């Protein structure tokens with residue numbers, strides 16, 4: 001797709017010169033570090049670890065600390081993408097280059113996915129650290145990261161969409177944070193709704209339940225299909241929104 | 249190269265361009281003229297595929313800007329009005345990014361970027377972050393970008409806005425050299441710019457076409473003026489002039505012991521002007537009026553522009569448009 005690769009490269013580069021991005025990433029790593037420290041401290045007192053409830057499982061699946069940061073990191077990573085180009089006017093040369101809109105949207109989106117993945121990379125050190133002092137089930141580690149990536153990819157797609165729809169970066173960040181929290185809350189419905197279809201749906205879309213499953217190495221393809229929907233649908237809307245600007 | 253048919257564009261109900269039609273042929277350098285708010289940028293944005301028209305159609309080198317968007321865009325090097333650029337990128341990095349977007353082959357990129365940097369006279373700023381550049385240099389980076397990949401058509405929206413007089417002269421000279429290889433449509437509200445570098449002009453006001461043609465044709469839209477210094481009685485001169493064909497209006501003033509008459513003629517070309525002058529002078533001589541001086545002046549492009557675009561427009565706008 002014409003335009004995807006140069007836009008991807010520029011976007012990654014632009015990201016690393018944005019101070020707010022560094023703040024968000026540093027905050028993210030600090031929270032994850034603290035999170036890990038608390039888990040290790042908790043498990044340090046226990047001698048007998050069951051296979052289902054080791055530190056790795058807890059890290060990925062049993063605490064809110066893992067994805068609460070996602071609620072603010074994803075909107076901060078994506079808010080710039082389109083809102084800033086519209087504010088500064090650089091969208092004009094961009095959209096008058098002989099490239100496809102889908103290339104623009106995907107290039108920008110994949111850039112934030114890469115940055116998001118890179119942000120998680122240092123947490124692999126925790127896993128290595130654990131493996132030096134005990135058994136680590138790498139299958140569980142892999143499925144844990146897969147879930148983190150799959151859920152994040154959806155949140156980033158939502159953020160990309162709101163950045164194209166909102167007039168300012170701030171509005172983009174706020175609306176995507178609200179959408180992500182909304183999605184998360186539907187998942188919490190699993191614990192609130194009475195037995196029935198509502199509860200089934202809630203359980204199906206629940207990021208919490210997904211992390212719980214994947215942190216035990218249970219990879220449910222239906223969950224991945226849902227995650228893919230949360231990626232594809234907002235990106236599709238983004239392409240349509242960018243094309244619609246011409247008609248304003 | 250450009251075909252615009254019945255183009256209209258409204259912004260939330262307010263019409264910025266209405267029923268505009270014109271053509272630009274391959275190889276022409278056309279000035280796109282109009283006072284502030286005339287709809288120049290709006291039209292150019294539609295031509296460059298950034299905005300969609302409310303109605304009408306645009307073809308670039310035969311490709312429809314909506315239905316054959318990518319083919320049409322490949323023909324165009326577009327420089328938007330304020331040259332919006334990414335401040336964090338260095339000039340060379342930015343042009344490398346743009347060259348890649350425009351599909352310049354990897355192996356040719358270095359040479360192509362150097363060529364455009366040179367043409368737009370920004371080579372010495374190649375390593376400077378765009379955010380640190382002055383407005384004039386940013387305009388030139390925008391120009392270098394438009395030149396990348398040598399598109400057959402250049403659409404430049406006020407390329408000299410914000411430049412100092414030396415830079416303006418350089419850019420005009422550049423446009424003149426570009427004319428050899430490119431078709432150029434350049435918007436401006438500075439008339440001397442059009443006279444200096446364009447062979448033709450399209451003039452719009454309030455979103456409507458008011459004139460199109462060669463610079464001479466447009467200048468010809470203004471009425472030529474005959475100034476005479478005469479000796480005789482005011483009444484006799486008035487009577488003589490009022491009996492002649494080819495005079496739209498005339499004024500006579502007394503200056504000491506001579507008279508000064510100004511006649512606005514209806515002549516539309518040089519031959520008619522000469523013929524009318526001859527007739528007037530002969531009639532005055534026959535009436536025994538002494539003719540001491542005869543001067544013909546054709547309207548300047550500025551005067552024509554002012555007349556063409558003044559209609560129901562406040563004078564402040566026109567003054568600004570025709571300095």
Ligand SMILES: Nc1ncnc2c1ncn2[C@@H]1O[C@H](COP(=O)(O)OP(=O)(O)OP(=O)(O)O)[C@@H](O)[C@H]1O
Pocket residue numbers: 259263264282283284285286287288289290291437
């Ligand atoms: N995005 C927009 N939303 C609403 N109205 C607009 C928009 N852009 C332009 N207009 C209006 O359309 C009209 C034409 O504007 P345009 O920018 O095309 O004029 P212009 O000829 O380029 O003027 P200038 O010489 O000042 O650059 C103006 O009345 C302007 O207020």
Ligand SMILES: [Mg+2]
Pocket residue numbers: 288289290329405
């Ligand atoms: Mg303009």
